[in-house]
Amino acid sequence: MIADRPPSAHPRERILQTAYGLFSRRGIRAVGVDEVIARSGVAKATLYRHFPSKQDLVLAFLERREQTWTIGMVEAARRRGDTAVEQLLAIFDVFDDWFRRDDFDACSFINVLLEMGPDDPVGQASIRHLENIRGIVRGLAKEAGLRDPDGFARSWHILMKGSIISATEGDCDAARRAQAMAKLLIEQHR
């Protein structure tokens, strides 16, 4: 209620922002509910009023991650290219900047999927969020008139995910390597 209050004043929003920072950097199991409570300055009962269980909080975190990280990345790539092909390749330019940031925190969807497993409800949600990313790539592939847009998107996604893991290992040039292979893949699908 009352839209003139800054969103961060709402306890639910403070909780979600705190959880975002903690979960995206340290994972799910390594962050306890108590820490989220302490750092968001909220009562425990308040957190459990808005999120009935930690799992619900994690699902809300993944939703927000899609709203900010996924959408943000795609919009940044769209701004950097005029054609669909340029926009596709610009994804790895965005990745290149991202991999060099000191607060690089990898891909939460991959992290959560591997941490919780594909059978866990949270892992299944991560799979859906990864599918959404692939859907965006597929849309750009169609826009570019490439053949087999679904297969193209799946191969493209392999490059995205592999480069993220390599960046986590410390290879800051992973985005450029992936982009070079991405160009070959585009040629193959023309």
Added chain:
Amino acid sequence: MIADRPPSAHPRERILQTAYGLFSRRGIRAVGVDEVIARSGVAKATLYRHFPSKQDLVLAFLERREQTWTIGMVEAARRRGDTAVEQLLAIFDVFDDWFRRDDFDACSFINVLLEMGPDDPVGQASIRHLENIRGIVRGLAKEAGLRDPDGFARSWHILMKGSIISATEGDCDAARRAQAMAKLLIEQHR
């Protein structure tokens, strides 16, 4: 001691085999020391005599994973190809079989790295084990006379890791997609 006793009779070996099965399937944090003890039929003091801390047990698990999984995969690939290029491409044939197994358990080095983070001692050990895999690829690239073997191995590794994540998501054809891109990469490095 006494080499005529089956290795599984040794408590240390039983612990390590049990830990291997649990850690590789469910990760590190999700598996407690108590469960390793219960399923290996060993006393708690015995585990802590052989492995001073859980971290030491995890490091031993990663070592064994390299001895069995990494070496096993490379040897299987070597058997499937006559030339170095064929052996490189055969890696993804081995992956293809692996991705279709019902007990597919992804790559423990990636899992542990993402779960514990690159700063954790266990995460750093995972990075070293991943470097060893890349070293093997680099060796085959040199044997094949490809240019820039190190850059080739890093790009190749992106395909390997990306396809493993895709397989975890459920894409059983990830290995074939990666292999198709791998062929393009080889052409680029001839």
Added chain:
DNA sequence: GCTGCGGGAGACAGATCGGTCTTCCCCCTT
């Protein structure tokens, strides 16, 4: 002014965590 409710603070519960310690027993060596 009164009431109701959202929220803050924190005690509490029950389970589990990694890790230590004691007790007993069995088997090997001398």
Added chain:
DNA sequence: AAGGGGGAAGACCGATCTGTCTCCCGCAGC
């Protein structure tokens, strides 16, 4: 036969986990 060490069983410790509960305050609507 005596001794010693490794191993099994499990109590125990302090910390931490998710989740529930109580108590109190401050504010908004009637």
